Amino acid sequence: MHLQFPLTNSGIGIMATDVESADFFLKSNIEKLLDEYHFIVIKKLDWTTDRLHAFLEQFGELVKNEKRKDETMLTLDGSQHAKEVLRGTGRMPLHRDGLLMNVDVKYVGIYCLHVNELKNGRTYISDSANAFNEYPEEIKKTLQQNGLEAMPFDTAYYLKNENKYYHFDGVISKNNKTLPNGGLHFKKEERASYHLRFSNVDEEKSYEYFETLEKILESPTYTYYHTWETGDLILFDNYYVMHGRESYSGERSLIQMQVKN
Numbered sequence: 488m489h490l491q492f493p494l495t496n497s498g499i500g501i502m503a504t505d506v507e508s509a510d511f512f513l514k515s516n517i518e519k520l521l522d523e524y525h526f527i528v529i530k531k532l533d534w535t536t537d538r539l540h541a542f543l544e545q546f547g548e549l550v551k552n553e554k555r556k557d558e559t560m561l562t563l564d565g566s567q568h569a570k571e572v573l574r575g576t577g578r579m580p581l582h583r584d585g586l587l588m589n590v591d592v593k594y595v596g597i598y599c600l601h602v603n604e605l606k607n608g609r610t611y612i613s614d615s616a617n618a619f620n621e622y623p624e625e626i627k628k629t630l631q632q633n634g635l636e637a638m639p640f641d642t643a644y645y646l647k648n649e650n651k652y653y654h655f656d657g658v659i660s661k662n663n664k665t666l667p668n669g670g671l672h673f674k675k676e677e678r679a680s681y682h683l684r685f686s687n688v689d690e691e692k693s694y695e696y697f698e699t700l701e702k703i704l705e706s707p708t709y710t711y712y713h714t715w716e717t718g719d720l721i722l723f724d725n726y727y728v729m730h731g732r733e734s735y736s737g738e739r740s741l742i743q744m745q746v747k748n
């Protein structure tokens with residue numbers, strides 16, 4: 488087995504290649520790695536979705552809803568291209584999972600079933616917990632005091648799917664640490680999965696805040712970009728990191744499952 492770490496300059500992320508020992512996949516080992524590195528990339532697996540399901544289930548109850556295959560598996564293969572961004576091919580800016588699904592997600596696992604002639608479509612992970620220290624005071628304060636709100640557009644997917652803004656806290660607290668919640672915005676000209684803004688802040692100002700946060704969160708210090716290959720698994724802690732994906736063309740078939748808190 489080959490281990491590479493960290494994967495961001497800020498010191499998080501670990502990648503394992505050629506894992507031969509079954510012990511590596513034990514709950515205790517994976518939890519230890521997630522505690523220390525916040526996300527794990529495992530290369531060259533040859534897993535069925537049943538194997539993936541059994542692996543993830545040991546960490547807690549899996550998120551179930553009718554949008555998922557066999558209730559637990561979200562297929563991200565671009566097939567909903569004409570209808571939505573999330574299950575289509577558009578860019579997803581950095582975010583935490585679960586906010587528009589009304590579920591508290593602890594871990595997320597994404598497994599690559601297949602890629603072919605893929606252009607772009609990298610998944611990226613930002614060390615948002617550490618990047619938060621660099622947020623300008625004014626934005627940090629607004630985030631903490633006002634919170635954020637999102638209006639869903641991919642209403643065929645989200646469970647919070649009414650034509651209105653849903654409010655949520657701007658920060659969360661984990662192990663006595665304050666961590667940023669929510670995520671980043673879609674660009675003005677971009678097809679959006681939802682519209683995100685700071686609560687009680689002028690639209691322009693809100694957009695400006697996100698542009699500032701994007702520079703911090705997506706700087707080379709905090710962000711790891713993953714180019715998918717068939718058989719890759721990414722597992723991340725949904726509190727300490729934010730994730731996003733580039734828009735893409737070509738074939739890209741991923742299965743995502745979530746573990747509840």
Ligand SMILES: [Fe+2]
Nearest residue numbers: 582583584730
């Ligand atoms: Fe996500």
